[in-house]
Amino acid sequence: MVESTTKRQLVIIGGAEDKENDSQILREFVRRAGGTKANIVIMTAATELPREVGENYIRVFERLGAENVRIIDTETREDATSSTALEAIQKATGVFFTGGDQARITSILKDTEIDTAIHKRFSEGIVVAGTSAGAAVMPDKMIVEGDSQTNPRIEVVEMGPGLGFLPGVVIDQHFSQRGRLGRLISALLQEPAVLGFGIDENTAMVVTDNQIEVIGEGVVTIVDESEATYNNLGEILKDEPLAIFGSKLHILPNGYKFDLKTRQPILNNGTVPDGSVAVGSTNT
Template identity: 35%
Template sequence: MNIQGKLIIIGGAVDKGSFTETDLDKNAAKNLNFFEAGILKRIIDESKHKGNSRIEVITTASKIPKEIGPEYVKALHYLGADNVDVLDIVRREQASEPEILDRLKAADVVMFTGGDQLRLTSILGGTAFHDILLDKYHNEDFVYAGTSAGAAAASNNMIYQGSSSEALLKGEVKITSGLGLIDGVIIDTHFVQRGRIGRLFQAVVGNPKVLGIGLGEDTGLLITHNTKMEAIGSGLVIIVDGREIKDTNLTQVELGQPISINHLVTHVMSINDTFDLTTFKMTIKSSQYV
């Protein structure tokens, strides 16, 4: 399938309770640090009508949508986007209301904020809103952008729970279905800062066909046609490729016991590096060997 839309997934900043962890900050403005200015500007630039694109900020994942939504609107306005509004869907019934569906149909960009990705998928999954979202992504010049929870929920497989410190103990990582914009990958966020590499290792060893993507804060990926990924922002993206795993004790150990993995391939991407999802090849933009 030739995907017409673009996917921009962002590792997040100081979020409000993503996954099962809480790092509450009374100053909601800090939830949108201006490190994102470069990434948010890229979202605008990649959209169909640039500064005139219709952008809907979707705050469903957040427990404080009335504080977070206006911060995104303010930042996007500052960066030159003049047609931005907040679409706060808090109940499943709302995801079938004609007014909300019409707003989604008219949008060139949706920006899903951080929070709890299980809240996001449990409210939107399987609704008319979800169906239209997928149709627009598949068939239109449309941008799905998501930060933190909004990024984690973009793939078909979604991590929704699992502590960082115990992530390589069997059974500690919980996975469910996401919004399904992209298949064959699984995404984790706040990756470097919260030491979540073990979570991604366990997700991949259980299904080595799935490519693990770990997004650091300050960092995003622009994915075009669901085939090419480009690192954007100032941080790191960790790619975990399990296709060449030679051995593991995953099925032999009891729940709560450590997992062993032999020959798990990892890549580290930084700004402007690319990764081809069809060949599984990474290209370093500023390679010392070019």
Template identity: 40%
Template sequence: MWGRKRRSLRNPRRRSAIAIAIAIAIAIANRDDASDEAAAQQVYEADGIFMTGGDQKRLIALTAAPASTRRCIAPCASAAPASGTSAGASVMSEHMLFDGSRDILPQKSLVHLAAGLGFVRRVVIDQHFSERQRLGRLLAIVAQHPYLLGAGIDEYTALVIEPSHGIEIIGEGAVTLINGCEMLSNYLDAADKESLELFNVTLHLLPAGAHYRHDGGRTGASASRDDVGARPIPKTLVDLIGAVTATPDSGAQGRFQGAAS
């Protein structure tokens, strides 16, 4: 885990401020490290959080339960950017995908969920999506839990979520969004490891450069620099993006960025 702090230095000659970003690595090798109050305080005071990749089961096992870590991560994420790469992106979800079949077709009982950090509600994030042909396992999760939305992020691509406002795709690939709220399937009747029948699944493909906001990118009378290029959300995406950008704290103004490396 990394924390980032900023400091401004004043140049008396130029009368300007120079922003300096300082990256702080927080090494968590065991449960005692995750419970360390000093490390938790660094996370709390950071301007941004970055979760490393690796094994999402291990990341959650080390960081999710200790009270000091959770107490400091939660309020920080509501006010500062929280991001993750690869497995670090998956742990951002409230429902975390941590294992699954490598088969191209969706199959029953071969994909599993666990509790994640909960920065993103109702969305299951998968990474290395197109490159590792993971559409099948994300469809399997949506078939098992139609209430959840699937988000598959390609490599060298990021899904930027602005709570209560909108989303943006940056990088080189695309993000695949799967909505199974109106889906019909044979999941309950299928045998374990059997390929599933799925009907009426909605799939959206958003390439890099896609940028949607509830207000069409305008804040008040003018658009900010971050809103440049943002478009109003199409009717077919209103409910979906509303669910993706929902947060437990309606007052949260931070940004979450999930990236797959």
């Protein structure tokens, strides 16, 4: 059997990315989506201002040289069966989910023809990106809403189904700026996942198959529950504090990488902390 060489690529952005200056993160998305030959579809389901938000991204992507950029505005689930929209996705080399309300994205798009089409194209190698709410929907179980700047408790976060582009993890955005460590830990303990990612504003985690690279001005905070020795989730009421022992915490700035399979951070010279070369990594 010939092994597929198609790469699955995601650009997951913590929100408030630079759109006016160097636009490092959006530039990387356009580059991966085909550069000057990129055909980009902007999904505005999350926002109540689809034209205003969509046209702002059109301006940025065209400035960066994308050949073709168009908006798909889905206000209802009926819109998610549009033949015109499905044809645009079939031709796209990149799909970009804007910010807004992540619950709007899933309520309108999940399990529709557009959802199926985007997943099919993703498996074929197009780049899927999302910022803020568009980042929140990337796992199979997402944070719908929750309290910031608080200690971990069951009640501080509400979970719901995501779109499942990066299953088995939990993602939060606007992370350091809104003090969301407590709600990320709360979400992680309630879901069958061992990795939680908190992405700062103007920062992204770029996923290529099983490896993540951080780009931008902030950091990605990773909480690894895989070797945790204890939590009190089954012993407390929903308003009582959570306890957790033995978790790992990684802080990754621009240029650092992380292997999703081995759950190891990778230094920006391509080695893991013990000095060995990371699997699948190349020095640049």
